[in-house]
Amino acid sequence: MLDVRKAAARGAVMGGTLKPLDLERLRPLLAGDEGMITAEMIFSRDEEGRFVIDVVVQADILTTCQRCLEAMPEHLSSESKLAIILTDEEAVSLPKNLDPLLLKDGLFSVWELVEDELMLAMKPFSYHETGTCKRTTMSFFDPLVKEDIAEDKPNPFNVLEQLKPGSKH
Ligand SMILES: [Zn+2]
Structure with missing residues (x-):
């Protein structure tokens, strides 16, 4: 755990690399453990005396293509400026x-912060670029085929009608 106020007071700069295996919450969202983060x-104090952290995160990880469900490499990047606050009310101003980064005791885990930033940077759905994806979408939606299927299906409400007690069928 790191004391943000001390780090900011001496203008600390921290950097490092992580593996997906190091990040417990992010890992289940990925398609594999290969990759590098x-x-x-950069810790500082701004003109208003706030404790501020400039965070830059870059990641090359594996996500799942939602079209063909195969793993695909993805690059994530995020850049934020966080201000340490001690109460929720401070966030408003x-x-x-x-x-805002709410820290009641001024201590935080560097890894967790990096993980939070990556979770925010992840897209809800990832797809291969057209041409590299194993599945093409066009064959699924031939409108003529779709209509034929709809007409042949028995209407489930007709069936229910016949099963009603006292109906005159
Ligand atoms: Zn794909």
């Missing part, structure tokens, strides 16, 4: 370029 954090 690099992070840099922050300028727009600062994201």
